[in-house]
Amino acid sequence: MSEKIESLKAAFAEDLKNLDTSAADKVDAFRVKYLGKKGLVTDLLKQTSTLPVEERPAFGKMVNELKAFVAECIDKAIETAKAAALDKKLSEGNVDVTLPGDGIPAGSTHPLYDIREEIIDFFSQMGFEVDFGRDIETDWYNFEALNTPPDHPSRDMQDTFYLDEGVVLRSHTSGTQIHYMETHKPPFRMIAPGHVFRVDNDATHAPMFQQCEGLVVDENISFADLKGVLQVFMNKLFGEGVKTRFRPSFFPFTEPSAEMDVSCVFCGGEGCRRCKGTGWMEIGGCGSVDPNVFKNCGIDGEKYTGFAFGFGLDRIAMLRHAIPEINLLTSNDERFLKQF
C-alpha cells in the first residue's frame, strides 16, 4: 500500500510542475482533483478501512502527511494565482490607483456615555467603588430603607412606576446605597451610576434618565468633606472657575439635606435667560446620611457618619452642551449625535 502513496506523491509533484498558476480556475480544479470529496488523496484515505487493522495506523499517518503536503503546495499555488491575477489587472491598466478608497465611517461615543465615563474615572481615582445596582427595586430599597415610609409625603416628589405590589422601576439610584451598606463594612466610598424611571415627560424631564449616587461612610465624616468633594467634582465637570453653593433642602435619607447649585455655566454667574437671571443652576441633592438609614442597614450610627449625594447625568449633558430638550439624548437622531 505504501507504494500507492509514493506513486501518488510522485504523480502529484509532476502534475504540480505543469500547473498553470496564472489561472485561478485551473488551480481550483487542481485542488479538487487531489483534495475534493472524490479527490485522489481523499480516495486513498478512504482505503484505510479496507486494510487489516494492524496496518491502518501507519498507513493513515502516511496518507495524512501526504494530504498536508498537498494542501500546502496548493495553498501556495492559490497565492501565486491571486498575485498573478492582480498583476494582470494592474498591467492592463484597468485599475485606477488614484481613486479615493472607500471611507470607513467613524462612530463617536454618546455624550451621556462620555459623562458617565468621566464621573467613573474621577471618583475611581478618589478611591470610590462603582456599583451599578439594579433597575428593578422593591419598595424597601427604593423607599422604606431610605427613611421614606408608605405614607410619607416625600414619595410624591417622585412619581413612581409600579411593576407589582411593592416592586418598582427605581425612581432614583439612592437604593443602591442600601444594598451596598448591607453588604459592606465601613469605612467605604462608592458611587452608583444608572438609569432611573419616573412618570414625567416634558422638555427637561424624561420617563427614563440617568443618575449617579455617591456615598461615603467613615468615622468623623462631616458636611465639609461633602462640600469639598463636590466642589472638586464640579471643577472637573465644568472647569476651574465654577462656584458651588448649598441651599438647605429636604430629603428623607439625609439630615441635614441640601441642594447644590453651580454658578451658571452659560453666563458665569452674571445672570442670563438660561439661569433665569439668578446666576445659579441646580445640579443635585446631597446631605449627611440620616441615622435611620444607618439603622436600617445595620451600621452603627454612633460610631460612623457619612454623606450622600445624587445628581442627573442628562442634566449635566444638557448644561455642558446647551441641549434644549432632554429627549434629544435618547432619540438616537444621527443629525444630533453627529455633533459630538
Ligand code: DAH
Ligand atoms: N435621590 C434624590 C433624587 O433623586 C437625589 C439625592 C438627594 C440623593 C440627596 C442623595 C441625597 O443621596 O443625599 O432626587
